[in-house]
Amino acid sequence: MAPVFYSFRRCPYAMRARLALVSSQVPVALREVVLRDKPAAFLAASPSGTVPCLVTSDRVIDESLDIMIWALEQNDPEGWLQMPAGGWDWIARCDGPFKEALDKTKYATRYPDSDPAEARAAAVGFLTDLDRRLETWMFETPSGADFAILPFVRQFAFIDMNWFEAQDWPALQRWLADFLASRGFAAIMPKFPQWQPGTPEVAFP
Numbered sequence: 104m105a106p107v108f109y110s111f112r113r114c115p116y117a118m119r120a121r122l123a124l125v126s127s128q129v130p131v132a133l134r135e136v137v138l139r140d141k142p143a144a145f146l147a148a149s150p151s152g153t154v155p156c157l158v159t160s161d162r163v164i165d166e167s168l169d170i171m172i173w174a175l176e177q178n179d180p181e182g183w184l185q186m187p188a189g190g191w192d193w194i195a196r197c198d199g200p201f202k203e204a205l206d207k208t209k210y211a212t213r214y215p216d217s218d219p220a221e222a223r224a225a226a227v228g229f230l231t232d233l234d235r236r237l238e239t240w241m242f243e244t245p246s247g248a249d250f251a252i253l254p255f256v257r258q259f260a261f262i263d264m265n266w267f268e269a270q271d272w273p274a275l276q277r278w279l280a281d282f283l284a285s286r287g288f289a290a291i292m293p294k295f296p297q298w299q300p301g302t303p304e305v306a307f308p
């Protein structure tokens with residue numbers, strides 16, 4: 104049986120895992136989780152109760168980045184893992200300080216002790232550095248760093264697209280726009296019905 108992959112369409116972590124699954128063409132059975140109605144089988148499998156979560160015959164992979172690596176180590180036709188070591192540092196900066204700044208900007212009311220202007224400034228610092236880093240891609244060829252980070256830049260941009268578009272980030276804006284228009288993005292964003300025990304398995308990709 105194909106590994107079971109618990110996913111949630113709009114979650115940026117699940118998006119990056121789906122992008123790697125599409126690139127590698129490693130087949131899984133996708134189960135769409137509704138976060139306010141997590142199925143018991145998911146909660147029993149996932150140590151953290153977060154999506155994405157991949158359950159193979161011999162292990163549970165609970166971190167999106169590890170799911171990307173698991174898929175790409177089996178098949179990496181586009182060479183996403185062949186990136187300079189600095190790519191991993193960019194991903195760590197995205198997942199750590201940038202994601203924190205993103206959440207504190209987007210969900211400001213959940214963080215009454217945090218100053219949203221300060222959070223936005225921290226996010227702007229990261230995005231400005233990224234804009235300077237980018238040519239067509241972060242490195243010479245498209246890599247795991249691009250696709251691990253793009254879903255989070257998308258999430259930030261969608262807080263206020265007019266504001267995002269008004270910034271002086273030409274390379275970043277084009278990188279995001281090309282991603283949103285890409286076949287890879289379309290391939291990960293169909294609407295999946297909520298999984299429940301007994302529903303037929305959905306083959307992905």
Ligand SMILES: N[C@@H](CCC(=O)N[C@@H](CS)C(=O)NCC(=O)O)C(=O)O
Nearest residue numbers: 114115116138153154155165166167
């Ligand atoms: N470090 C995890 C984080 C995953 C995560 O936080 N996912 C969110 C959705 S975007 C989640 O499942 N949150 C649990 C909830 O909202 O109940 C990963 O990279 O997979």
